[in-house]
Amino acid sequence: MYGVLFMLPNEVPNMPSMNGSLDRRSRTLYRKLVDSHTVARLDEQNVLLFCDLHLMNEYTSPQAFAGLHDAGREVLMPAQNVSTVSHVIPTAPTSPTGHRIIQNPAAALQASNLRRNCVRHAIPLFDTHDALQGIEHVIAPEHGMIRPGMVVLCGDSHTTTYGALGALGFGIGTSEVEHVLATQTLVYRTAEDMRIRVDGRLPLGTTSKDLILMIISRISAQGARGHVVEFCGSAITALSVEARFTLCNMAVEAGARGALIAPDPTAIDYVLARAPDIAGDVRERALAHWAGLASDDDAVFHVEHHFDASEVAPYVTWGTSPDQAMPITGRVPAPDGTQRQSTEQALRYTGLAAGTPLEGLKVDHVFIGSCTNARIEDLRAVAQVVQGRHVAPHLRAMVVPGSGAVKAQAEAEGIARILVDAGFEWRLPGCSMCLAMNDDILAPGQRCASTTNRNFEGRQGRGAITHLMSPAMAAAAAITGHITDVRQWNVASSESAA
C-alpha cells in the first residue's frame, strides 16, 4: 500500500491570481514556470505560454508545416526550434557508402520533407546522416539544450522527460506544433499540482524504471491525469540525471501533463557540463536564477502521494497498459472487481493465464532502447549483466542507442564490444522498436522483454506482446531466454548504488 492520499477542498485556489500580485502567494515550482512564461492571460483557465525550445520530428510536424504554408505564415523564432529524424529511421548498419537508407518511400519522403522544411525556415536539424542524430529526448539534453526553468514542447508525448532538469516539458499535437511554429507560444490550459514524494533507498538491483512502474501500477494509467507531478524526496535526490529522465519520461504513462524535479546540484552540474555558453557572469546569473526554481515550503498541492523506495522491486508489466505491472516475484492476476474487463482483455491479448509466475516466462525478443532507457548509464547496466555471458540461442536481442553521441561513447567505453560479444545486435540510433514505425517490428505472437515505455496492444507489432522492464532486467532475460530476477545475479544497480 502506498502512503497518504488527500484531496484538498474545492475552495483552494488553483489558479494564479489575475491581478498580477503573484509573488505574495506561495507557489509550486510548476506555477512559477507557468507564471514566468505567461505572455498573456486569455481567460480563467488558459494562458498564452511562451515556449523556450520546440523540438520536432519527421512524423508529427509535416502537416503543421503544410498548414503554416497554406496560411502564408512564417516561423516566428526559428532558432528556438530544432528537429531530428527519429521515428522512421532504420537502425540496421549503414550501407557500404556509410549512408543510412530509408527503404520505405513514404518514410523517406517524411525525412526529406523535414529537411526541406527546416532549410526553408532556417531551423536547425539533426538529419539522417548527422553523426549526432538520435531520439529527440536523448539528443536535446545531452548537448545542453535543456536548461532549468525552460518550457519545452514537442509533438511527442514523452516530452515530460525534461522535468528531470527542472524544465516544464510536455507533448502537443500537430495543430499545436503549427501554433508554436507561427507564434512561439501555446494556448495552454493550466494543470493541477500533484506531488509524489519518494523517500528511502532503492534496493540493489532496482532502478528508476522499476520505481516509475511501481508508481504507475499503484496510481493507475490515469492516476495523474490533469496534473503536473513534482517528484521529491531522498530517493529522488539520490538518482542520477539519466535515472531522473527515465522517471519523468514515463510520468505521462500515468496520464501526467508534466513532471518536474526541482533542479539541485546534480541537475545543474549536468547542464553546465554540456552548455559551454553558460559561463562567467552569465553562469553566476543562471545559478542565482535556478536557486529559486523550487516549490515554496507552504505551496499547496491538490494531490499528494508518498512512496517508500525500499518497497521497490524489479517491476515487469504483464498486460497491455503500463499500470498492469508487478514485482518480478508476482503472478499474473485474475480478473477481478472494476478491473475485470481490462484484465480479461489483457490476458486474452498476452496469452497469459491468471496465476502464471512472471519469472520464467519465455521471451522471443529483447529490445534495449527508446527515449526511456537508451542512454549511456542504461547501456552500462546492460553490459554489466551480460559481460562474459551469451544471449540465449533461441532469441534475438537488439540494442539501439538513443543517439549518435551515446553510440560513440558506448563504443569508446568498450560497451559495444561486450554487447556484440554477448550476441546482441548493436544498431544505429532511433526510436526503433519502441513503436515500430521503422522496419524494426515484431511478428504476431512474439514476446518481447523491452526497456521501452508502452506495452499497448500492437505497439511493437500486431499481435506482439511487450513486457516493460529495466535495462538490467531485459539484459538478464536476453541471457536466460526468459524473464529473470536480475537481483539473483549479484550485480549492482548503476543507478541506486551511490
Next chain:
Amino acid sequence: MTELKHRVEGIAAPLAIANLDTDQIMPKQFLHGIDKAGLDRGLLWDHRFTGDGQVKPDFVLNQPAYADTRILLGGPNFGCGSSREHAVWGLQQFGIQAVIASAFGEIFYSNAMNNRLLAVLLAEEEVQALLDESLQSAMPLRLAVDVERMTVTSPAHAFAFTMSARHRTMFLQGLDMIGASLSHRAEIEAFAARHWEAQPWLKDVAGRTKARLDAQASTRLAG
C-alpha cells in the same frame, strides 16, 4: 472552418475499452504521410480487420446497422498515449463527430478540440447508463449532443455536460487559433525580449547549440 456547428446527432457505437490508446486508434503503419489523407482506412485497424486483412464481422463498427455511426461511447482514458493527432483526423474522416467518455487522454482531448471533434465528458455512471441502454436496445442507440445547451440526450436519458468556455466557442464557431494568438504578436516579442534580457542563456539555444556542434564536427574532420 467557419460554419456554425452546435449539434451532433446520430448513431452512437459502444466501444467501452478502458485506456484505448492512440496506437490502437491509428496504428503505426498509417503514420507515414506528410498530409492528412487516407486515415479513415487505418482507424482502429487491428479491431476492424484480422491479420490477413479480413473484416472482423463482430466488431461494432463493421456491423451494417452501425454503418452511419456518428458518435463513439468510449471507455475511461480514451485516447491516452501517443500525441499523434492522426487519431483525431482518422476518427473524423471515418465520420465520427463526437466521442463520449468519462475521461480522455490529455493530448487527445486538446487535439480533438483543435479539430472540432467533440469530446464530451460525462460521469462514469452516465456513460455506463448509455452503454447499458445501447446494449439493451435492439436497434443502435441514437444520441443527440447539443453544445449550446450542453446536453447529451438518448431515448431514455438526458445528461448535462460541461466544457470550458473556450472549447465551447471553438466548437461552435470554429476559430483561427493561430490568427488569434498572432494578434498578440507584439506582446510575444516584447515578452521574449524581457525574458532573454533576464535569462540570456535561454535565447537561441537550439540555433547556437547546433552551430557549435557543427563547428566541432568540421574541426574534427579537418584535424
